[in-house]
Amino acid sequence: MPTLNEVARRAGVTPATVSNVLRERGRVGEATRQRVLEAVEALGYRPHLSARALAEGRPPTIALMVSSIANPFYPEFALAVENALRRSGRFLIICNTDGDPQTGRAYLEQIAGTLSAGVLVMNANLDFADLRATVRRGAPVVLCMWERPLDPPGLPCVAVDFRRAGELAAQHLLTLGHRRIGAIVGSKVSGIHAARYDGFVAAMQAAGLDGACAPVRYAPDTTQGGYAATTELLARHPDLTAIFGTNDLPALGAMQAAADLGLNVPRELSVVGITDIQLARESRPALTTVAVATIEAAELAVELLTDLVEAPDPATGAAARVCVVSAPRLVIRASTAAPRAKG
Amino acid sequence: MPTLNEVARRAGVTPATVSNVLRERGRVGEATRQRVLEAVEALGYRPHLSARALAEGRPPTIALMVSSIANPFYPEFALAVENALRRSGRFLIICNTDGDPQTGRAYLEQIAGTLSAGVLVMNANLDFADLRATVRRGAPVVLCMWERPLDPPGLPCVAVDFRRAGELAAQHLLTLGHRRIGAIVGSKVSGIHAARYDGFVAAMQAAGLDGACAPVRYAPDTTQGGYAATTELLARHPDLTAIFGTNDLPALGAMQAAADLGLNVPRELSVVGITDIQLARESRPALTTVAVATIEAAELAVELLTDLVEAPDPATGAAARVCVVSAPRLVIRASTAAPRAKG
Structure with missing residues (x-):
């Protein structure tokens, strides 16, 4: 497999420049950028995600903690999260806690900050102390569907009224x-x-x-x-x-x-x-x-978490950010009607 | 965070011995094992999975490729896979291809062999050439529910009649x-x-x-x-x-x-x-x-893939292994009855 150095040699630039082009960071002139991309293409270079993640100190996956993947709402939500994440080049690890705080803690201890850059929490019955410990270990946490917008949890969250x-x-x-x-x-x-x-x-x-x-x-x-x-x-x-x-x-x-x-x-x-x-x-x-607003909540949660992963500066006050999604709305179908007159 | 070396120093053993104890490999006497586990406990040592995975050349996650996480069968299957995987200390990355071979290929190229040690494929409409390329890159592939036990696909699979x-x-x-x-x-x-x-x-x-x-x-x-x-x-x-x-x-x-x-x-x-x-x-x-036999298929698929990840020797002939699950069985409920006599 070709290495970053080989790509750099072929393009006649430094490895740092190749890295900047691939991560769309730093200032790189358009001609240089094209040359790098051509070298990547010609050599079939594929960035080694785990290695890059370790080098950067941030792995490219996000964990979604759910209490039951068998509850059909969670796959629907996971799908929306995955679609939003894929656009940012990250992958989704779904962790199923079975509604058990112990299992949730085990997952958090194993994956947060090592295998995953951040954690999305979806009604997973997790202990708040465990979530705060996760944040202290360097993995931002976002609660995906906080139920009380006016009573924020002290962790970044997407709230639904x-x-x-x-x-x-x-x-x-x-x-x-x-x-x-x-x-x-x-x-x-x-x-x-x-x-x-x-x-x-x-x-x-x-x-x-x-x-x-x-x-x-x-x-x-x-x-x-x-x-x-x-x-x-x-x-x-x-x-x-x-x-x-x-x-x-x-x-x-x-x-x-x-x-x-x-x-x-x-x-x-x-x-x-x-x-x-x-x-x-x-x-x-x-x-x-x-x-x-499920899809909106998933997209906001990914946006919020991505922000925190990219710029984990607590001085921004992001740690307590609360995003409220659009108001719920009634959808009338066939299961409701006027009550039958008393016989 | 304490390191493997610190654990080794405290236990008075080499880092290799600590590693052997944690991975339940090699020959370690019971007294030494206990001393290592006590040091792990005392220091609160947590193995760095990504780092260990890179050192071993095998990341601790398994990818499950599905064509639609919104199809309720897949979460049920993913849950069974996850339960089986968790026992072996691995985590599940669910990749949703939306039934699109291009998306599937992108996932395979990004994750197989770098982020994930192996790939389970569940009716994901993937191109067999892409799957074979994944195997060549060092990530074993198992097809989870092959539909024709008598007509094996040339890749390891769990088959259902x-x-x-x-x-x-x-x-x-x-x-x-x-x-x-x-x-x-x-x-x-x-x-x-x-x-x-x-x-x-x-x-x-x-x-x-x-x-x-x-x-x-x-x-x-x-x-x-x-x-x-x-x-x-x-x-x-x-x-x-x-x-x-x-x-x-x-x-x-x-x-x-x-x-x-x-x-x-x-x-x-x-x-x-x-x-x-x-x-x-x-x-x-x-x-x-x-x-x-969904759960049986999930468990067999995990077993087969784990075997291939642990001992990827093609000489064992495992590359063409086919496991057939128990026969399907009729479950009679309320949606079938004798046809109404012609009126």
Whole structure:
């Protein structure tokens, strides 16, 4: 395999100049640049990424920590991250923590700063102390979908106004005429879906209902979790006419439960979710949901992390940067309708 | 950060001994081993993976090339690969080719042998010449789900008897009494699903039907592809009582099309797929399908690739190794039933 030195010799320049051309850095005249690129082409030179990364102290990969690659939202997000990263010549390592902080810590200790230049964190249930330790070891960390824009986490993040998403979902059901609405929260009481539930409660309150007393179940953030919670909610509160899920997967599970109970969606039960994953569009009936700006969030997260990797100067204040994505928006499909008049 | 030398000094051994203990290689007495591990623990030593990889000439990551991370089968497979890899201390880089051989080649040229020790290829539409070039550059390649066990590709592979899967799916519909069956093939005519379709045709033939003349559509391997193909098939052949999809996604699309056409599945249309992805279990009605041994295939692929990375001696004949996974098996769910008697 040809080396950088051979390319430099052929082009009649120093190895540093070849390096500058390849990395689009420093001042290199156009004629020299062309000569270098021709030498690269002629020799079939391929920069040795690991070696270059070590020489520069920055490896060319970025790690994405997710809590479950089997949750279909994460591949969709990973795809958006990968597309954004590829433009900057970096590669994506996906690390799946299985929602376990210990596994997450093991990944962070092994890869951050050695195998990967920076870490994107996507709802991976990681310990903040571990993330701060990662930053101290020289690998910037960006949280990809922080749920409370007004309550920043002290680490750079891309924030989504999920409280507003919960509010929009509840307002939609209320506007259709629903009053007896059950909620399925896909996290623990003070967990990452709490803001979405707050928005739901606030919208109920604003409509003169006691939102905090509406039937609610906390369940795993999966279709199975939503299925079990819906079965339980409907057994206990058969008068419910609608289900609000804090995420699309539990909402899809609610629709499955309704199907298995012989309830027609939306005629006998309306269901609304949050996120707008591909399955929301593909389910039958298609799921009404509140779409969040997933691709925008992925692109902003990559931009923010790339900035921090390129210029890790803490004096810029970037360590506490918060980017807020566009507001969530309601997407009305076939799973919601006015409640059936009482028979 | 403590170095290997510091660990060696503290343990009173040579750096080579520390390295042997950490990599579980060479002969090291138990007392020495304990002393080294205590020194590692006391100093908080963390091996620098990139550096070690370069020193050994083998980076600790494995690349998985997939054609579309948005296809839910691939995350399921990636998860199984990752679980198997993690046990060997390696990490997974997922490369998404978008079904484009050019993108695949770019990934292979950038990562194989530098960033990754070996490459797992999962239906990524890659050019075989590119794969052979990757092997020549020193990165072993394993094809993860070769579709024709009796027709090996000349590269190490894990093979699945997909012809048998197509046969099982067709036999199931025939046993239920279906005779007018449409097929949706999720690839080009001579593409990766051809073996599945061959199995379908053979089973029809064996039942005395002209399988090769049964209505068939070649479509993208997606729900949308299956949806469009089913809509077209049913418009042209309204007498069809069943649809065979060569993959679960087109089969799920067939069920969506039936729902939108007001056809009850399975009463008015039976649908069967192949693979058994999670969505097959979660759809309503749940999809009857032929399950392939996905986790077994992932584990075998990792084992095969790890062997090749550890002992890349071509004299072992490993370059042409073919592992065949357990036979596919029919999983009967709610999307298939006997055809309705003619009204």
